[in-house]
Amino acid sequence: MATLAPEQEPLAAGLSARLRAVVGDDGLVTQPAALTVYESDGLTAYRVRPRALLLPRGTAQVSACLALLHEAGIPFVARGAGTGLSGGALALEGAVLIAMARMNRIIDVDVENRSALVEPGVVNEHLSERTRPLGLYYAPDPSSQTVCTIGGNVAENSGGPHCLKHGVTLNHILALTVVLPDGKVLELGGAGEQPGYDLLGLFIGSEGTFGIATEVRVRLERVPEGVETLLALFDRIDDASRSVAAIIAEGLVPAALEMSDREAIRAVEESVYAAGLPTDVAGALVIEFDGPRAGLDTDARRATEICLSNGAREVRRARDEVERQKLWAARKKAFGAMGRIAPDLLVQDAVVPRSRLVEVLDVVYATCAAHGLRVCNTFHAGDGNLHPVIVFDRRDPEQVRRVEEASREIMRACVDAGGTITGEHGVGLDKREYMPLVFGDSEMQVMCDVRRAWDPDHRANPAKILPIRVCREWVGPATHRHA
Amino acid sequence: MRERLERAGGPGILLVDTTRYRVHDCVPRCVAAPRSAEEAAAVLALCSAEGWTVECAGTGSHLANGGRAPKRVDVVITAARMHGIAEYEPSDMTMAAHAGTPLFVLQATTVPHRQAAPFDAPDGSLGATIACVRDGPLRTSIGTPRDNVLGLEAVSGDGRVLRFGGRVVKNVAGYDLVRLLIGSRGTLAFITRAHFRLRARPSNDETCVIAGPRSELVSAAQRVGVVLPAALELMPDADAEAWRLYVRLRGSAEEVRYAREQLSALVAGLQPIASSVATTLWLTLHAQESAAPVMVRLAAAPAHLDRTLACALHLAARADRITSATGLPDGWSAAAHANDGIVRVWRDRPAADQTALADAVLRAREEMREIGGTVHVPTASALPPDVVAWPVDEISLGIMRTLKQALDPAGILAPGRFVT
Numbered sequence: 040m041a042t043l044a045p046e047q048e049p050l051a052a053g054l055s056a057r058l059r060a061v062v063g064d065d066g067l068v069t070q071p072a073a074l075t076v077y078e079s080d081g082l083t084a085y086r087v088r089p090r091a092l093l094l095p096r097g098t099a100q101v102s103a104c105l106a107l108l109h110e111a112g113i114p115f116v117a118r119g120a121g122t123g124l125s126g127g128a129l130a131l132e133g134a135v136l137i138a139m140a141r142m143n144r145i146i147d148v149d150v151e152n153r154s155a156l157v158e159p160g161v162v163n164e165h166l167s168e169r170t171r172p173l174g175l176y177y178a179p180d181p182s183s184q185t186v187c188t189i190g191g192n193v194a195e196n197s198g199g200p201h202c203l204k205h206g207v208t209l210n211h212i213l214a215l216t217v218v219l220p221d222g223k224v225l226e227l228g229g230a231g232e233q234p235g236y237d238l239l240g241l242f243i244g245s246e247g248t249f250g251i252a253t254e255v256r257v258r259l260e261r262v263p264e265g266v267e268t269l270l271a272l273f274d275r276i277d278d279a280s281r282s283v284a285a286i287i288a289e290g291l292v293p294a295a296l297e298m299s300d301r302e303a304i305r306a307v308e309e310s311v312y313a314a315g316l317p318t319d320v321a322g323a324l325v326i327e328f329d330g331p332r333a334g335l336d337t338d339a340r341r342a343t344e345i346c347l348s349n350g351a352r353e354v355r356r357a358r359d360e361v362e363r364q365k366l367w368a369a370r371k372k373a374f375g376a377m378g379r380i381a382p383d384l385l386v387q388d389a390v391v392p393r394s395r396l397v398e399v400l401d402v403v404y405a406t407c408a409a410h411g412l413r414v415c416n417t418f419h420a421g422d423g424n425l426h427p428v429i430v431f432d433r434r435d436p437e438q439v440r441r442v443e444e445a446s447r448e449i450m451r452a453c454v455d456a457g458g459t460i461t462g463e464h465g466v467g468l469d470k471r472e473y474m475p476l477v478f479g480d481s482e483m484q485v486m487c488d489v490r491r492a493w494d495p496d497h498r499a500n501p502a503k504i505l506p507i508r509v510c511r512e513w514v515g516p517a518t519h520r521h522a
Numbered sequence: 523m524r525e526r527l528e529r530a531g532g533p534g535i536l537l538v539d540t541t542r543y544r545v546h547d548c549v550p551r552c553v554a555a556p557r558s559a560e561e562a563a564a565v566l567a568l569c570s571a572e573g574w575t576v577e578c579a580g581t582g583s584h585l586a587n588g589g590r591a592p593k594r595v596d597v598v599i600t601a602a603r604m605h606g607i608a609e610y611e612p613s614d615m616t617m618a619a620h621a622g623t624p625l626f627v628l629q630a631t632t633v634p635h636r637q638a639a640p641f642d643a644p645d646g647s648l649g650a651t652i653a654c655v656r657d658g659p660l661r662t663s664i665g666t667p668r669d670n671v672l673g674l675e676a677v678s679g680d681g682r683v684l685r686f687g688g689r690v691v692k693n694v695a696g697y698d699l700v701r702l703l704i705g706s707r708g709t710l711a712f713i714t715r716a717h718f719r720l721r722a723r724p725s726n727d728e729t730c731v732i733a734g735p736r737s738e739l740v741s742a743a744q745r746v747g748v749v750l751p752a753a754l755e756l757m758p759d760a761d762a763e764a765w766r767l768y769v770r771l772r773g774s775a776e777e778v779r780y781a782r783e784q785l786s787a788l789v790a791g792l793q794p795i796a797s798s799v800a801t802t803l804w805l806t807l808h809a810q811e812s813a814a815p816v817m818v819r820l821a822a823a824p825a826h827l828d829r830t831l832a833c834a835l836h837l838a839a840r841a842d843r844i845t846s847a848t849g850l851p852d853g854w855s856a857a858a859h860a861n862d863g864i865v866r867v868w869r870d871r872p873a874a875d876q877t878a879l880a881d882a883v884l885r886a887r888e889e890m891r892e893i894g895g896t897v898h899v900p901t902a903s904a905l906p907p908d909v910v911a912w913p914v915d916e917i918s919l920g921i922m923r924t925l926k927q928a929l930d931p932a933g934i935l936a937p938g939r940f941v942t
Contacts, residue, residue: 209701233896236940284613331777333777390690419692424690457690462690488925
């Protein structure tokens, strides 16, 4: 599972000097000790120390850097906050890492048009904090929103709990300024209607393999007039799953519909995030409605009835924001709390049709039990987006093998149920080998060709998304070719 | 050609009535109506090998969309025989249907489950709706096909059956080829099947109207956005002296009543419209727009709506060489999706003077550029050949050409549309 970092060939002195001339002396980092910080992203099982790190400011600097790397035939990888969970920000094949940390300005907030122009390094939640007093917010809210960046969200087409009603990153990006791998600058989208092919839609979620977004115009939504939040507690996990399908079938559109199982709730209650939830329940649903005040109460009542008639032990309703945050704790703090349980976590991201949740969750539990593994589930039930978290210790190779086997079996079951391998974390390095589960040779070939349209030399985030054997010619630029 | 197509696609694959599928005035030499993606693949592989040009069709009502009159059309491939619902699981709130399925069938199937297919058009096939990314006034609440299509099965120009996306509502596996194919107007692949999300069918649907001068209604439109209307459409009366702002509210009885109360507090002079009148209004608007031989779309940020509208009116006047224009010339109409900053201006008969229309479009493009807006002409054939209907910058064009090459290496699908 872990990838060893080969000794990186340092950048040629001449190139370093030219890059320094662009980004300043403090904008190029080459000391191995300093680069160690950047050797992995949120998926810590993979580690590769980048060859060098660039910290540009603004589109012009990114463009100049990429033009120089293009000339030298050196690959590159853009990095936001490094919270990604698929190894997407790893600098493989001798790539130079380009961190967006210094490009973190909110350039403008256009209240009239409900949009904002930001640099890619802006932290997701900071944007909403800035715009909320103006009655607007940025809707996509990945669990890591307190640290993850808008640029990373664009690369991964990130989701989050509230995507059920409000849509994913794709639905909230109006325009991008993009630097292509040869340094050329391109505008995608815009205030008007873009003619021709939807290059903006294609770029979003391309995981840094087409180029680097250097400015992002996002669509903001009006802060909803009201919010109703429910927590439904179940003695049987199947009843919770059935309630999810019933709520959707009823035509209710919750802003969020999230599930946590017993293990996840226990982890939270045993941690500093404890919210006073009973630890003997089999599962809990957080159900949230937002929008104009009218109808919210009716929706909340209907959802409560559905849960109770599907066997909920109890349904709690938040009376104020403090209570609301407590109800959310069971979901939002689960990942953090699980970090206490074991040295390593493997988070999956498969999606299944919502009507198949009951059977797929059964498979998840049975598979982990069969492999003697502990699993917690805390996920976007309303979207059918599972996040089984397998806890393990990567120092034990036998355990690692069992984790990998269970993981593969779960993934296959999800695909067999009509699902897919990733809903919001991206393919990156981690799920590259699962791509043949959902795509045939023709689709994979088309994707290779699509990639080539943007990055003919395969220097943008090399060795990600597509299994290497698919693009036979794709083995990195000549100077860094592996055997 | 006929024999070879029959041999490739199976006996009976060709339709006799080729005139129904004429592209502008050009009657295709053959019309192939495959019954499956595999049959379509055999037809397209043969056409690629032979260099026969192909236009993709659903039921044949949108063949003029986005393209110029072709010099010749060898083959039209139609999804007319690929219809019906493929998968429908109400508790997933998703559906899959074959590309030739008429939109009304999707709606009729979902009604008993109080769900609705998210396409705001009364007619046409599913495939054409996606390929032409057709939208309507409801786009402000339900979005366009770009927001609602989850997965596509399509056959590339060289006859490969491709499946991208899927039936689940969140999916980031691999590149988003679904977004690429939406709106590609039959230039990259022939869409054979689609998975899409459904929406809850609202129990109540009301339309109110306010009449007044344009600038007042533009500012009213900005104020009423807070009630989250299902549609917000601004239209001129026949002489464009007076304007009307239509506010459509959809939801439960309680939600609609609440929105109406809020509206009354925000703007004066709001009048409810009888539901039969409203239904006719929305249907007529769709019908007029799809039938228009001249259609121009102007778009900019919503705060620039007044300027965008002014620009649209000037465009119509210049196209008809009228100088003292306050209103719309005879035969022209206009409507704005006020929340989205999109204005359509159309003529119910062919352009009186192509050169004047072209000048008007180019002038409008310059004016709109000042506010970051765009002007394009979905009825490309209304323009003289030297005027670009879909202006694209050089770098984007290079990328688009490579994408076209990837999916249609022989360049047989609608040659000349978008990328030449």
